[in-house]
Amino acid sequence: MTSSREIAPGLVIQGFTPPLNLKDFKLIAFDMDSTLINIECVDEIADAAGRKAEVAAITEAAMRGEITDYKESLRQRVALLKGVTVAHMQQVYEQRLQLNPGAAELVAACQRAGLKVLLVSGGFTFFTDRIRDRLGIDYTRSNVLEVQDGALTGQMVDQPWGDICDGAEKRRMLLETCTRLGIAPKQAIAMGDGANDLPMMGEAGLSVAYHAKPRVREQAMVAINSGGLDRLLEIVR
Template identity: 45%
Template sequence: MKYTLTLIGNSATSLGDELAAAASGLLPSPAAPDWLAPGLACDIAFEAEDGKAIEAGLRKHFEGARVDLSVQTSGKRRKKLLVADMDSTIIQQECIDELAAELGIKERIAAITERAMRGEIAFEPALKERVALLKGLELASLEKVYRERIVETPGGRALVGTMRANGATCALVSGGFTFFTERVGNAVGFNVNQANTLLFADGRLTGEVAEPILGRSAKIEALVKLREELKLAPHDTMAVGDGANDLGMIEEAGLGVAFHAKPVVAEVADARIDHGDLTALLYLQGYRQQDITG
């Protein structure tokens, strides 16, 4: 069977002919490296019976090299639908933890967030518990958090801009809050966004979130609904996230990507990006440096 190995460097680790040659030496019947971006990303085609077994061997060999790698079946790799998580994926923060910082309880809430993202506790009750602790927070504080604390993950605008320029639909689907997804989605360039709605009274949080709470199942449903509306095959879709509530959509997508993810996600995703930025998702699809916009 024909496979393609994609090697991706990052700001701290450049790729060169030596590393590509080392990877080729571990592959059966490898083709010459095809450089998608000089010094940053390349494809190497090869033939094997079990591509994932080859990938496991490569990961072991390059452990500690701070290089991302992925083995996919060769053929059409460009996706027509991207469904992305927001917190710790498209942005570098967990919004609810930053809201908690405004009340001086960030450590308390962040501990619950971490357990939920690792899959140690159920998402929905964990969200209710954390939102209840935010009761009384002013709307102005949410504006301040977005303005001063929220930072986009590098490569996000390039990922969305390039995919949209090539006809793909991009959806931001979060277990977080519409207050942030609307702003982040518009800034990064997503077609649509979806999240939970915080409830306010007299300009302050009530400590409640509108029902039904959108968690793991809602992300799967969003992917399936968009896929059906766009009349796409499963292999035309990509999902990316970092936490346990992203597992379902990552498993449902044609290419599920764990991005700087918790172990429970990295273990099951089709591909994992541990070191690079979000442009790595373009190289996974075979885009070349000159194709990238945004």
């Protein structure tokens, strides 16, 4: 890939010349944790179990790409959540989770331009469903935490499409959504921050790293290193 260049403070591009036209794209796909929202939900749920440091260390290694088996890393983290109540998860949503700066503005701009919006997450439906409803997102894919008697069991529930939404599943969901819409993957934008976002970012016509891990910044066509998600609109108008 061609060398990168900073076109504005904290905004780096490589491989193309801006501006691009937003209406040339038909789909935008977002990662959730630390991309569309400000937290890693699994880490904040773990805080209720007194295990945040332990879980967060695994999350950080997984996002940096230092753990090759993402599914196993997620199973390990979810096992440590056993006993956390649904009420605690609701507190995380209400008290800790915020949309990242520019998230609502970027989603609204894409919707006005006619793009469909996809949210694909290695996180959990408890949160993706709420963000979907809040922003009017069209499609989601994420993991289901098993609940019994109002508390987490430490396991996840298999879904019709598979067991865990990892990098390969994010890629598959992006391609499946493109097929559903009758568009080419090159008509999609994909935004993420961690190593498990790279498979879907590699298929999209425009890949965007948001305050991302070094490996992701290096491979993305756009890296937003400061400011909000809506800085993409400085490049795609």
